[in-house]
Amino acid sequence: MNTYDHSKIEKKWQREWEKKGIYEAQDGSLAKKFYPLVEFPFPSGAGLHTGHIRSYTAMDIVARKRRMQGENVLYPIGWDAFGLPTENYAIKTGRPPKDVTKENTDNFRRQLQSLGLSFDWSREVDTTDPGYYRWTQWIFIQMYKKGLAYKAKTEINWCPKDKIGLANEEVVNGCCERCGTPVEKRVKEQWMLAITKYADRLYADLDKVDYLEKIKIQQRNWIGRSEGAEIDFAVKASGAAVSDKIRVFTTRPDTLFGVTYVVIAPEHELVSKLSYKNKSEVGAYVAAAKKMDDIARTDAQKEKTGVRLDGVMAINPANSEEVPIFVSDYVLATYGTGAVMAVPAHDVRDRAFATKFKLPIRRVIEPAFKGLSGDGAIEPGLPFIKRDAVCIVVRDPKTGAYLCNSWKGIHMHGLFTGGVEQGEDLVEAARREILEETGYKNLKHIRTSPIAINTFFYHRVKKQNRHAHFTFVFFDLENGERAPVDEKEAALHEIVWKKKTELKNFFTVFEGEFILNILDSDDYVNVDDGVLSDSGSFSGLESADARRKIAEAVGGKQVIRYKLRDWIFSRQRYWGEPIPMISCEKCGWVPVPEKDLPVELPKVDKYEPTDTGESPLSLISKWVETKCPTCEGPARRETDVMPNWAGSSWYYLRYIDPKNKKALAAPDKVAYWAPVDWYNGGMEHTTLHLLYSRFWHKFLFDIGAVNTDEPYMKRTSHGLILAEGGVKMSKSLGNVVNPDELVGIYGADALRVYEMFMGPFDQAIAWDSKSIIGPRRFIERFHALSEKSSEDKAAALSKETQSLLHRTIAKVSADIESMGFNTAVSALMILINALEKEAAIPRADFETFAKLVAPFAPHVAEDIWAEIGNKGSIHTSAWPVADASKIVEEALKVVVQVNGKVRGAFIAERGMDKDALEKAALALDEVKKWVGDKKPEKIVVVPGKLVSIVVR
C-alpha cells in the first residue's frame, strides 16, 4: 500500500476519465435527464478564482451523485468571453482580443480540469466563436422582427473612461460598475430591447419556478410592479379657459381628496407647453436640474427644491378644487407619467416638499386597526357599532410621566378613554372622563390632534363588534389635586404613571400604541391604508375599496406600472457581437439576411473607441459600407456591438446542441434537455443576467424555438469567498488565493473538500489558509483506511458503526440535495472516526463509504476503488441507499429533566408506555436527589425523548 500522493493520482485519473468519456451526457437516452448549470466564467487573465471553485464543485457534487443514481446528467461549461477587461487589455498591449481570449480560456480549461470537475467537455461553448454568436445575432433579428428591438434616442449613462454607454443596471451609485468613474449623461441613438413588454410575465411567472425566496423578492423589487390609476387634472390658466391637462399616475386614488398641489418633472412636456408668468425662473430651474448628475439629483436625503408655475392651476377632478402646479426634480420623468398629485398628509416626499413651500396639508385617511387575534378578535358576521371617543393624554410636566390605565384583572394597558355624546365638546368630554375615572381635576388643555384613528375590535362584555373613532386630546396636569372616585370606577381601573421611554413596551391597545406617533407633534405622516375622511361621499370607506371607486368616479384609468426600463443594447466598442443591422437611406433599418450570418467581427488596427464615442468598427469603411439587402442600394452597417449580457442570455440552450449549424439547438434535443433543472450562481446576477435570460427565453418560447416558458426550474446562490480577514479578494490588495498553488500543495481533492466544508454554502466566508489541513488529513486517513477493507466474510462492523454508516448514507444524500455540503463533510468525518476504531471493515461497507466520499474527493475515491480491485469507475457505480433496518433506535435513550435541567438519563425498554417511563425516571438516584420527598407537580413524558419533572 502506497502512501497518499495526490500529484500522482489526480492527473492519472483525470486522463482516464477523459479517455473513457464517463462524464459525457447522452443525447436520445431514455433515462431521466438532469441538467445542472453553473455560470460560465469570463476567462480573465487573472485565472480561476476560489469562488468559481466553490460554486463549480458544489454542482459537481450534485451532478456526480445524480449520475451515480442513474440519471443522464448534462453538466456543461463554456466561456463568456466577450467583455471589457479583455478589450481594455488589448488596447493596452495592442494584442488582438481573440488571441488574448484563446490564451485565457486555455488557462481556465487547464485549471478547471485540474480540479476533477465532471464537466462534459465535448460540449464546451465560447460566446466569441462566430459559430456561437451567429445565433446570438439570429435571436436579435427575430426580436427586431417582432418589434422588440428598436432604435431610440435616449439619454444614456455614459462612462467617460470606458467610453461606453451603460445600462441602468451597470450604474452603481452613479458610477460605472466596472471602473468606478462617475457616470455622465449623453444623448445617443441606441438599440433598445423591449424587456418591459415582458415585465408582467417576468413578474408573474416567478410563481412557477423554484428560486430561493430572496432571489424572487429581489427580482420582484427590480421589476417593481405597482397597480394604480392614471387620473387627469385639467389645467386652468388665469382668466383663460381650460386648455391642457396633466395626467398623473398614482397608486393611491383613495387619497385624491387630500391633494393640495400637483408636481411635474423638469423634463415634462407641459413645462414648455403651458403658458405661465415666470417662464425664466422655471427655465433656470429646469436647466439646473438637467445639468445635475443622477447621483445628486436622485439622492433621497437631499432637501426638496422646486418652482411654482405662476398663473396656472390644476383642477382636482374629485372636488373641482384649484391647486397650484410645481416643477420639481423629486418627480422622475421616466416613471409613471412624469407627474404626480401631491398628498402631503399621506406621502413623506410630498410632506417634505409641502413643509418647505408652506403648502396646506389635508388629511383624508384615518389610520385603522383591526383586532385579528386574542381577546379583541373581530367576530365575523356581527355588525360594527360605531362610537365616537376621546383618548386622553395627560402629562405631568413635573415628572414627564404620562397618566396610563391598567384594567384590573385583565392584561390590558392603555390610556384613559371615553365615549363622546353627539354634539359634545371633545375637550369637555375628556375632562369629564378623567375626573370620573381618576379624580384629577386640574388639567390644562394643550392640543387636540387633527389625527384621529379607528379601531375595530370585539367587545367581550357588551358582546358587540365595536368601531371606535378616537380623537386624541392632550393635557398637562396643573396639580395632583383629586376628587373622590366612584367605587365602581375605581374597581375597574388602576392609575399608573409611565415615563415616555416605558410607554412602548407598556401599551397593549391600538390607541395606546398609536399615540407614540403623535405624542410630541402632529407631524406624523400616515402612509398606510385606513378609513377615508373628508372625502365627500367616499368618506367612511376603506382605502382598498375607495381606490377603485374614486378612480372610477373621476374617469381614471386602471394601469399597472413597472420600475423596469427597456434594456439599452448598444455598446460603442469592439469586443462584442456586431449588431446585425444595416441602415439604408431608402429602406431604413434592415436586418442582415439570415443566410449571411454571422456578421463576423473584422480585424481592426486599434481597439480604442473613437473620440466621438463611436465603435472602432466605424473606422473600417470597407466593412461599414455595404449593400442594402432589400434594394441593393448603398447602405451602412451598424457599428455598435452587443453588451456582454447578450451571449450569456441563451448559452444554456447551446450546450444542448453545441455544434448545430442549422438552428441554435435541435428541437428534439431541446425538448429532452430543457429546461435547466438547477442553476447555481451569484446573487450579483439576480437582477441582470438572470432577468435578461428569462426574458430571452420567454421570447424564444413565443416564437417556438423552445418548448418551455422558463429557462431555469431552480435557482440557488453561493456565498462569496472573502480573503483572510473578511475583506474582498483583489489583485490590488494582493490577497488573492491561487488555486494552482493549492492544488499543487494539498491536491484538488483536499481543496474541494475544504471549500465545501468551510461554512454554509450560501453564506459569505473568509478564506483561512490554516484550516485546509483538516480536509487534507481527512483524505489521507480515508486513503489509509482502505487497508482495513476486508474480504473476510466473517468480518463485521460493530452494531453502532453499522448504524452510523446507514445514518450517514441518509444524511449525505439529503445534505447534497439541500446544499448542506459542510454538514455532509462533517458527517463523513464523524463516520471515518468510527470506522478507524473498527478492527476490520467488510469490503462492501468500505465501498459504501468510498462512494459517499466520491462526489467530494473524486480522485482519491477512484484510486482506492481501483486499488481494492474494482474494474469500472466508482463514479459510474450505484449510489448507496440507507437501510433503515440497520439503523439502531438511538431513541431508546431517555433524558430526565427536573425543573427544566437535565439531571439524568436511562435506557428505555422497547414498548414502555408513558407510565412506565415516568416510573423509571423517578426511580433514578440522580432524579431522587433533586426531587427529594416533594410531590411532582407536573410530569411531561415525550416517548423516546425525555421525561420532564416539575417540583415546587
Added chain:
RNA sequence: GGGCACGUGGCGGAAUUGGUAUACGCGCCGGUCUUAGGAACCGGUUCCUCGCGGAUUGAGAGUUCGAGUCUCUCCGUGCCCACCA
C-alpha cells in the same frame, strides 16, 4: 429611509418538528515516536469552581414543563435597493 439575511467557544461553524447547546474542523495544551520538527499519531480543550455545583447561544422581556430555535423591544454586522408617486 426600505427590503433581505445574520449575531453560538480563541477561530470557521453544528444543532428535522421547541426536547442532553457547543457536533465536525482549525488553533491551542499535554503526551508518543523522533537528532530535530512547522510532519504523523494519541489524549485534552465553552466559562467560573479544588470539588459539589453553577453560568452560558448580542442585550432585555414574553410564551412554555422546557427556548439557540417561537413572539416583542433594543443593540450590532453584512448584502441589495434607494425621491419608482
